[in-house]
Every structure is written in C-alpha cells, then in structure tokens.
Amino acid sequence: MRRVTVLGATGSVGASALDLIRRNRDAFELVAVTANCQAAELAALAREFGAEIAVVGDESSLSDLHEAMAGSGIEAAGGPSALAEAAARPADLILAAIVGCAGLAPAMAAIEQGTTVALANKEALVSAGDVMTAAVAAHGATLLPVDSEHNAIHQCLAGNDLADVRSITLTASGGPFRDWPAERLAQATPAQAVRHPNWDMGAKISVDSATMFNKGLELIEAHHLFPIGHERLRIVVHPQSVIHSMVEYRDGSTLAQLGPSDMRVPIANVLAWPRRMDTPCAPLDLAALGELTFRAPDEVRFPATRLCREAVQAGGSAPAVLNAANEVAVAAFLAGQIPFTRIAAYVAEVLARSTLPAPKTLADVIAVDGQARAMAREVMEPV
Amino acid sequence: MRRVTVLGATGSVGASALDLIRRNRDAFELVAVTANCQAAELAALAREFGAEIAVVGDESSLSDLHEAMAGSGIEAAGGPSALAEAAARPADLILAAIVGCAGLAPAMAAIEQGTTVALANKEALVSAGDVMTAAVAAHGATLLPVDSEHNAIHQCLAGNDLADVRSITLTASGGPFRDWPAERLAQATPAQAVRHPNWDMGAKISVDSATMFNKGLELIEAHHLFPIGHERLRIVVHPQSVIHSMVEYRDGSTLAQLGPSDMRVPIANVLAWPRRMDTPCAPLDLAALGELTFRAPDEVRFPATRLCREAVQAGGSAPAVLNAANEVAVAAFLAGQIPFTRIAAYVAEVLARSTLPAPKTLADVIAVDGQARAMAREVMEPV
Numbered sequence: 001m002r003r004v005t006v007l008g009a010t011g012s013v014g015a016s017a018l019d020l021i022r023r024n025r026d027a028f029e030l031v032a033v034t035a036n037c038q039a040a041e042l043a044a045l046a047r048e049f050g051a052e053i054a055v056v057g058d059e060s061s062l063s064d065l066h067e068a069m070a071g072s073g074i075e076a077a078g079g080p081s082a083l084a085e086a087a088a089r090p091a092d093l094i095l096a097a098i099v100g101c102a103g104l105a106p107a108m109a110a111i112e113q114g115t116t117v118a119l120a121n122k123e124a125l126v127s128a129g130d131v132m133t134a135a136v137a138a139h140g141a142t143l144l145p146v147d148s149e150h151n152a153i154h155q156c157l158a159g160n161d162l163a164d165v166r167s168i169t170l171t172a173s174g175g176p177f178r179d180w181p182a183e184r185l186a187q188a189t190p191a192q193a194v195r196h197p198n199w200d201m202g203a204k205i206s207v208d209s210a211t212m213f214n215k216g217l218e219l220i221e222a223h224h225l226f227p228i229g230h231e232r233l234r235i236v237v238h239p240q241s242v243i244h245s246m247v248e249y250r251d252g253s254t255l256a257q258l259g260p261s262d263m264r265v266p267i268a269n270v271l272a273w274p275r276r277m278d279t280p281c282a283p284l285d286l287a288a289l290g291e292l293t294f295r296a297p298d299e300v301r302f303p304a305t306r307l308c309r310e311a312v313q314a315g316g317s318a319p320a321v322l323n324a325a326n327e328v329a330v331a332a333f334l335a336g337q338i339p340f341t342r343i344a345a346y347v348a349e350v351l352a353r354s355t356l357p358a359p360k361t362l363a364d365v366i367a368v369d370g371q372a373r374a375m376a377r378e379v380m381e382p383v
Numbered sequence: 384m385r386r387v388t389v390l391g392a393t394g395s396v397g398a399s400a401l402d403l404i405r406r407n408r409d410a411f412e413l414v415a416v417t418a419n420c421q422a423a424e425l426a427a428l429a430r431e432f433g434a435e436i437a438v439v440g441d442e443s444s445l446s447d448l449h450e451a452m453a454g455s456g457i458e459a460a461g462g463p464s465a466l467a468e469a470a471a472r473p474a475d476l477i478l479a480a481i482v483g484c485a486g487l488a489p490a491m492a493a494i495e496q497g498t499t500v501a502l503a504n505k506e507a508l509v510s511a512g513d514v515m516t517a518a519v520a521a522h523g524a525t526l527l528p529v530d531s532e533h534n535a536i537h538q539c540l541a542g543n544d545l546a547d548v549r550s551i552t553l554t555a556s557g558g559p560f561r562d563w564p565a566e567r568l569a570q571a572t573p574a575q576a577v578r579h580p581n582w583d584m585g586a587k588i589s590v591d592s593a594t595m596f597n598k599g600l601e602l603i604e605a606h607h608l609f610p611i612g613h614e615r616l617r618i619v620v621h622p623q624s625v626i627h628s629m630v631e632y633r634d635g636s637t638l639a640q641l642g643p644s645d646m647r648v649p650i651a652n653v654l655a656w657p658r659r660m661d662t663p664c665a666p667l668d669l670a671a672l673g674e675l676t677f678r679a680p681d682e683v684r685f686p687a688t689r690l691c692r693e694a695v696q697a698g699g700s701a702p703a704v705l706n707a708a709n710e711v712a713v714a715a716f717l718a719g720q721i722p723f724t725r726i727a728a729y730v731a732e733v734l735a736r737s738t739l740p741a742p743k744t745l746a747d748v749i750a751v752d753g754q755a756r757a758m759a760r761e762v763m764e765p766v
Contacts, residue, residue, distance in 0.1 A: 155636060155638060156638065158542025158543065159541025159542030159543075159657065160541065160659070161658060161659070164658060164659035166666065167666065169669075236669050236670050237670075238669075243639075248666060248667060249659045250659050250660065250662075251648055251652060251655070251659050251660055251662045251664070252642050252643060252645070252647075252648045252651070252664030252665070252666070252667075253640055253641075253642050253648055253652060253659075254640065254641040254642055254667045255538060255539065255638060255639070255641075256626075256638070256639045256640075257636055257637065257638055257639075258629070258637040258638075259635050259636050259637055260635060265635045265636055268635070269634060269636060272634070274542065274543075275547060276544070276547035276632045276633050276634045276636075277633070277634055279633075279634045279635050281634070281635030282635070283549065283550065283631060283635070284631060284635075284637045286619050286621075286677035287619050287620075287677050287678050287679040289677065290676060290677060290678070291674050291675065291676045291677070292674065292675045292677075293673060293674045294669035294670050294672065294673060294674070294675075295670050295673070296670040
C-alpha cells in the first residue's frame with residue numbers, strides 16, 4: 001500500500017491520478033486531497049477514497065467543505081497554511097499538481113518531509129528551480145517529473161548514471177505554426193494559436209506551444225532536474241509527438257520514451273515508480289503510424305527557446321522574470337492586445353531591463369514574479 | 384579494473400571489443416584471449432594486452448602460437464578442451480564471441496563459473512536455448528546480449544521488471560528485397576541478397592536478413608533472453624535501422640534504444656555494464672535523418688519469421704533443426720543451387736519431417752544440428 005497525497009486533486013493532473021488510483025484501489029491509500037475552491041467536488045473525492053483530510057486553498061470555501069464533509073469522519077481545513085500542513089503530512093508519494101505560484105509553498109512543504117514528490121507544477125522548477133533543488137538536496141527528497149517530456153527523460157535514465165549522459169533531447173511538436181513562414185506569424189490569431197495539433201490543453205499552454213516558450217520552459221526545468229550542463233540540452237521538432245524525449249549516452253546509445261499523447265502514462269509512471277501499473281492506454285502501433293519525422297528548431301521564427309537558454313545561462317532571477325513576462329505577454333496576446341510575434345519580443349525586452357536579484361527563498365521568488373509582471377505590463381504600456 | 388576474457392578475439396566482435404578496451408586501457412585487464420587458428424594475430428593481441436593465456440581452438444595451430452608467444456611469459460594452449468578451460472578461468476566478464484557450434488562448449492564453461500557472460504554466439508540461444516538458460520539459472524550467471532537488437536532490449540529493461548512488460552518489438556531493416564513483389568523474389572540472386580542496406584555483414588547473415596530468417600532467429604533468442612511469452616514478441620519493419628528494438632510496459636510507455644549501425648555501441652554497453660564507456664561513435668542526429676518509417680512485416684513474401692515463431696511454439700529440437708536447415712539452404716542458395724524463395728520452403732519441409740528429440744545437453748544439441756543438416760541435404764537432394 002502506497003500512501004499518497006494529491007495536491008490539486010480537482011485539476012486535470014490530479015483527476016487523472018485519482019482515476020488511475022480508482023482502477024488500482026488495492027495499491028494506494030489516500031492521505032490528503034486538496035483543491036482551490038471546488039469544495040463539493042473535493043468532498044466527494046475525499047469520501048470516495050477515504051482520505052484522512054481534505055483541504056481547500058481558498059479559505060472562504062471552507063464552510064462549504066465542512067458542510068459537504070459532515071458525518072464523514074474526514075478532517076476538513078482551509079487556507080494556504082492548511083495546504084502546506086496537508087503537504088507536510090507523512091506520505092510515501094506526494095503529487096504536487098497545484099498550478100501557478102500557489103503551488104510553490106505546498107510543493108516545498110512536501111519536499112521538506114524528505115519523501116518522494118511527483119512534481120507537476122511548472123513554476124517550482126522554472127521560477128524557483130535553485131530554491132527547490134537546494135531543498136531537495138538538503139532534505140533528501142526524491143523528485144519525479146510528471147510532465148511527459150521530463151518523465152520520458154526520467155524513464156530513459158533508469159538504471160543509468162547522469163555522469164554517463166552525453167546529451168538530453170526534448171522533442172517538440174513545433175506547435176500549430178511550425179510550417180508558417182515568418183511573415184505570416186505576425187497575423188496569427190489567438191484562435192489559431194490554441195488549436196494544438198497533438199495535445200488537448202488550456203489556452204495559455206497552447207500559446208506557449210505555438211511560440212515554443214513551452215519547450216524553452218521545459219528546457220529550464222530539465223536543467224534543474226537533470227544537471228548535465230545546459231549546453232548538453234537539445235531540442236528537436238518532432239511533429240507526431242510520439243517520442244516524448246531522449247537521452248544519449250557517452251557510448252553512442254540513445255534511449256527514447258514513446259507513447260500516446262495521454263498524461264495518464266507519465267502519471268502512472270510516477271504513481272507506481274519504480275514499478276509499473278496498468279493504464280487503459282492503447283498500445284503503440286508504429287506500423288499504423290507509418291512515420292516519425294524530425295527537424296531542427298528554427299530559432300529565427302521561434303526565438304523563445306533561445307531566450308530560455310539565455311535565461312538558464314544568466315541564472316539568478318532571469319528564469320523567473322522570463323516566466324512572469326511570458327505569462328503577461330500571452331494574456332495580452334489572448335486579449336487581442338499584441339500580435340503573436342511580440343510575445344517573445346516583449347519577454348526579451350523585460351529580460352534585458354530586469355536587474356532583479358537572484359531569489360534565495362520562496363518569498364523572494366514570489367516577489368520577483370510580482371515585480372517582473374509589473375515590469376512587463378509597464379513595457380507593454382504603450383500598446 | 385574489470386577482468387575480461389575474449390573468446391573469439393580475432394573475429395569481428397572480438398576485434399571491436401579489443402579496440403574499445405585499447406581506448407580504455409585503465410579499466411580492463413585481459414585474462415584469456417582465444418582464436419581458431421590465427422596464431423600470429425592472437426599472439427600479437429595477447430602481448431599487446433598482457434593477457435594471462437592465449438588459446439587456439441585448432442590444435443594444429445598450437446606450435447605456431449608457441450613460437451609467436453616465445454619469451455612473452457604468456458601461457459599458450461590449443462584444442463577444444465583448452466578453449467573450455469580458458470573460458471572457465473575466473474573473470475568478471477567473458478565475451479563469448481566464437482561463431483557457430485564451436486562456440487557452444489566455451490560459452491557453457493563461461494556460464495558454469497557463474498559470472499557475467501556477454502553472448503555474441505547465436506547458436507547458444509537459437510539451438511541450445513533451453514540447455515543454456517537452464518545452466519544460467521543453475522549457476523547464477525548473468526547473460527548480457529551483444530546482438531544490437533537484444534542489447535537494445537536489455538538497455539530498455541534497465542531499472543524495470545520483466546513482469547511489467549506488455550510486449551517487446553524487434554525492429555527489422557526488411558533486407559534488400561523488402562520492396563520487391565512476390566513474383567520477383569524467385570529471381571533474386573546471391574549477389575543481390577548480400578547487399579545489405581544498413582549493416583556491413585557476412586554473406587550468410589546478409590541472406591538471413593534478405594529472407595527475414597535473421598529476425599526470426601532473433602525472435603527465438605529474445606524468447607530465451609526475455610521470457611515474457613512468445614506471443615508478446617513482435618517484429619516491425621523499420622528500414623532505417625535507427626531504432627534497434629523496443630519494450631512496451633503495462634502503463635503504455637515504450638522505451639526504445641536508438642543508435643548508429645555500429646557494433647561498437649552494444650559491445651561497449653556489455654563491456655562497461657552497468658556503467659557506460661566512451662566510444663568513437665558519432666552522436667545521433669535525428670533532424671539530419673529527417674524521418675523514421677515503419678511497416679508491418681509481410682509473412683506471405685517472407686515466411687521465415689512465421690516459421691521461427693512456430694519453432695519457438697513447438698519447442699524441443701525445432702529451433703535447432705530450423706537453424707541447421709536454414710544454414711544448409713542458405714549455402715545451397717549462395718552456391719546457385721536453389722532459388723531464393725526455396726530457402727524458407729526447404730526449412731519448412733525439414734521442420735515438418737523432423738522427429739528429433741528435445742536436446743538435454745550440449746552434446747544432444749550438436750547431434751541434433753548434425754542430423755538436421757543431413758536431413759536438409761537429403762530433402763534438397765533432387766536439386
């Protein structure tokens with residue numbers, strides 16, 4: 001029996017994890033489940049899985065939660081500190097799947113208990129990478145990546161030593177505009193950008209896929225998860241998204257992980273690791289697929305990956321600033337305020353202007369994030 | 384320092400292994416080196432690497448070896464029993480790279496010392512699979528496969544449990560006739576058959592690649608190396624031979640090993656396992672390759688893989704009979720005595736006629752091999 005806590009149980013990753021646990025009830029025991037404000041949904045999950053405690057991040061939803069949990073014998077709590085306390089409850093595996101900066105403190109609390117933390121929160125490694133990895137080392141925690149690319153790399157590293165790695169290659173679908181000529185990109189609309197070819201995703205991440213910022217942010221995460229030096233991290237455009245990422249070793253062997261575009265595959269991997277568990281995902285049929293294609297990324301049309309690589313190289317606050325500036329720019333693009341090609345241009349400008357210091361604590365990270373957002377809005381002001 | 388014995392040091396696999404050891408002298412110490420009759424070449428290797436003993440399988444070459452080793456302080460010996468004694472000398476890793484039935488007894492002696500045996504001899508698993516794997520289990524030896532496909536599978540299994548495997552897929556180049564229509568195959572000449580598209584190989588194995596017997600024999604080997612049930616072993620035609628094989632797990636994850644068509648990659652893998660060592664092989668550049676293609680094998684044009692699967696299913700002496708019959712048929716094809724399409728037909732006929740008992744010992748295997756060859760020649764007699 002593996003004792004599991006799901007932080008962000010009503011989100012997409014949390015729901016997929018609970019669906020897999022539902023299909024393998026004998027192998028898991030729920031410790032804590034959390035949500036932001038969906039009290040009724042959370043209460044139903046807590047009851048179904050017999051969790052010890054259910055927590056809403058939004059304190060104003062606590063009375064709803066109390067009501068929904070009445071008579072269940074399951075504890076209920078609310079607010080940011082209750083979230084962190086839930087994450088600190090002893091568990092064998094904590095799935096940190098709260099999105100955005102709200103997920104940082106709970107993820108940190110999970111790491112500080114020195115257990116295995118399956119990380120699905122992007123900010124934890126993009127904005128707070130140095131702070132988080134220092135905590136992982138200090139507390140002897142184990143980080144398992146949930147993102148399909150990083151989970152692929154994690155799988156390709158099994159039984160191997162990071163010291164033997166020659167390079168790591170992240171695959172990128174290239175997004176919906178991968179075949180568009182440069183001059184057409186300025187006219188790309190939000191509706192066109194959110195039509196991702198392979199994955200069904202939210203608007204923000206779809207735009208990130210279209211600009212290639214998504215891949216650049218993953219490169220920053222990979223830099224923290226697999227510290228082999230950023231110059232050994234590569235990107236290849238692979239429109240079919242069947243190979244999720246690859247690791248090349250010093251002997252010339254490359255290991256790749258392939259699979260369906262279904263988050264249940266990497267989630268099952270972290271839930272069962274180092275073993276495996278069943279998923280209802282269909283087997284891979286390469287003969288039916290027929291071909292897998294590859295091309296080098298075009299950093300002229302899509303400068304995002306270059307900017308992310310420069311942010312990794314610069315270190316300090318640069319990745320957090322880049323992430324915040326990108327979020328503001330993407331929101332402006334989705335609101336029809338700036339053209340597609342200005343997203344990367346604004347991010348570059350904010351990065352160039354920023355003199356924010358390197359964050360040393362989570363509070364610093366959140367402060368840098370806020371200041372960078374303000375700076376980004378200022379830079380875009382004339383729009 | 385890893386103490387290594389190379390059985391078959393002057394062959395292609397042995398020479399590649401010694402080339403890699405030459406580039407990493409600090410990590411290896413040679414125990415024994417053996418050859419069939421190339422005494423001068425073997426003596427030079429024994430001196431270069433400071434081996435403890437050099438052995439020729441062909442006893443009549445022993446006087447040449449003694450002469451060539453004079454004053455070196457290195458032991459010299461000759462004959463089949465000297466080969467087996469060399470294989471029985473304590474070593475951390477024994478590379479069993481003697482081709483044909485002559486390699487069986489030395490491979491068995493290596494296994495019987497319960498050490499790690501890197502197996503490059505095909506007959507050991509095709510003809511003597513049950514006998515060899517029983518010895519591996521009895522003596523607690525570890526088998527590492529050298530063949531690029533099986534080594535790929537071995538790499539894809541690292542850190543995983545065979546019980547979690549859903550299927551294993553061997554990739555096949557499809558050989559030089561993969562796009563030929565059925566009616567043209569009967570006219571295929573030996574010269575056309577030995578032109579392998581991706582690997583530089585000998586005539587016999589090139590014909591096996593053209594008939595797909597090569598892949599079928601690998602399926603038999605995979606059945607012994609990775610006992611997941613033959614119905615879970617698959618073959619996919621992949622003309623570029625970049626993916627060397629794949630393992631799919633119960634969660635829907637597939638791990639694949641990719642690399643150049645260079646035997647030094649799998650040889651380096653077994654030499655350094657469970658770590659890695661440098662090779663001079665160029666990095667993989669998927670963007671330069673552009674595409675990888677896949678298709679289902681056509682068992683109407685190429686019935687060999689079906690025959691091999693049936694031999695695995697039948698068990699007993701069937702795989703040894705199939706292997707022997709194929710060798711005789713390929714020799715007849717290369718000599719211009721039978722058409723290409725009769726190779727599989729003759730193998731099927733010999734298999735159907737054979738009532739040979741299951742081999743229980745290596746001597747049984749060698750007897751079955753001889754009887755099956757005689758039977759194959761008889762079946763082909765009218766030709």
